[in-house]
Amino acid sequence: MRWENLTAETRHDRPADAALFGADTVTTRTFDTPEFAGITFHEIHARSILNRVPGASRMPFEWTVNPYRGCTHACVYCFARRTHSYLDLDTGIGFDTQIVVKVNAPELLRRRLASPRWHGEHVAMGTNVDCYQRAEGRYRLMPGILSALRDRANPFSVLTKGTLILRDLDLLRQSAEVTEVGVSVSVGFTDPELWRTVEPGAPAPQRRLDVVRTLTDHGIECGVLMAPVIPFLGDEPAQLRATVRAIAVAGATSVTPLALHLRPGAREWFMAWLGQHHPALVRRYERLYADGAYAPKWYQRRITRQVHELAAEFGMGPARGETPRRIRRPAPAEEPAAPGPTQLTLL
Numbered sequence: 001m002r003w004e005n006l007t008a009e010t011r012h013d014r015p016a017d018a019a020l021f022g023a024d025t026v027t028t029r030t031f032d033t034p035e036f037a038g039i040t041f042h043e044i045h046a047r048s049i050l051n052r053v054p055g056a057s058r059m060p061f062e063w064t065v066n067p068y069r070g071c072t073h074a075c076v077y078c079f080a081r082r083t084h085s086y087l088d089l090d091t092g093i094g095f096d097t098q099i100v101v102k103v104n105a106p107e108l109l110r111r112r113l114a115s116p117r118w119h120g121e122h123v124a125m126g127t128n129v130d131c132y133q134r135a136e137g138r139y140r141l142m143p144g145i146l147s148a149l150r151d152r153a154n155p156f157s158v159l160t161k162g163t164l165i166l167r168d169l170d171l172l173r174q175s176a177e178v179t180e181v182g183v184s185v186s187v188g189f190t191d192p193e194l195w196r197t198v199e200p201g202a203p204a205p206q207r208r209l210d211v212v213r214t215l216t217d218h219g220i221e222c223g224v225l226m227a228p229v230i231p232f233l234g235d236e237p238a239q240l241r242a243t244v245r246a247i248a249v250a251g252a253t254s255v256t257p258l259a260l261h262l263r264p265g266a267r268e269w270f271m272a273w274l275g276q277h278h279p280a281l282v283r284r285y286e287r288l289y290a291d292g293a294y295a296p297k298w299y300q301r302r303i304t305r306q307v308h309e310l311a312a313e314f315g316m317g318p319a320r321g322e323t324p325r326r327i328r329r330p331a332p333a334e335e336p337a338a339p340g341p342t343q344l345t346l347l
């Protein structure tokens with residue numbers, strides 16, 4: 001089905017918002033389709049697309065590309081919520097429904113990668129908000145972004161909860177033939193009830209694991225970021241076992257657990273949700289996160305140990321830190337560009 005046939009849209013330009021959005025003009029659209037009911041898109045021509053991660057960051061990468069801001073996956077715990085406040089947008093429901101789209105992201109990136117000042121550093125995607133959220137089905141920015149990276153043989157990684165990544169399977173395979181590519185899927189738990197309330201806009205965990213299986217079956221090895229492990233709701237031994245088992249069955253090459261963290265912006269929204277859905281847990285959370293955004297070290301260590309033991313039991317290799325798994329281009333002796341799945345080698 002074509003969007004054009006389904007969509008009735010409204011549009012208006014609001015130059016007054018432009019400075020906040022880092023653009024000269026903002027075009028605001030809504031679409032009268034069930035998939036985008038209640039969602040407003042702010043289309044901008046961004047002035048920059050490669051973002052340097054601040055030196056103090058805990059992240060294991062230096063450069064990111066984020067074609068969207070806000071995320072319709074609407075995870076209650078999303079740490080990126082606070083970034084919406086920089087745009088003068090609401091960090092709660094506004095983060096889930098007011099989506100900024102950098103419609104010129106592919107062209108901008110292609111130009112930037114060609115600059116003599118760019119030295120081909122690793123580019124991470126899906127690190128702020130999900131680049132394969134539902135909006136990507138409409139705006140199709142990722143094929144242009146992946147093509148630009150492929151054409152410059154620029155290493156990159158993608159982290160997502162979106163099943164839409166399978167649309168770009170061929171581009172991922174082509175890229176992996178010329179550079180290092182890492183793909184990780186985020187699945188913190190498999191409990192369907194927990195998913196429906198805490199990740200209401202994201203594909204179901206099993207559908208994400210199906211993505212892992214499909215990628216693996218097509219020669220793209222895929223790790224799972226088991227995040228977040230949610231205290232008292234998703235961290236029972238039986239829940240951890242079921243999740244790690246499902247991840248192993250899906251063919252993931254590694255599993256990296258990460259306990260829930262609650263930074264400002266996310267914390268208020270999550271705690272309001274907790275009070276509504278699990279009021280008896282509010283005091284326990286206040287105690288567990290009394291010292292800040294992160295669960296205590298003892299808790300993080302316990303989860304990591306449990307998950308690693310289960311991973312070993314189910315035959316998965318040890319996780320290699322928090323970086324997405326990388327894929328090395330095929331050895332020269334292998335068939336170049338033969339039809340069918342490309343055989344890739346993990347670093």
Ligand code: SF4
Nearest residue numbers: 071073075078129130
């Ligand atoms: S998918 Fe990722 S970016 Fe989107 S709401 Fe969930 S945690 Fe946030």
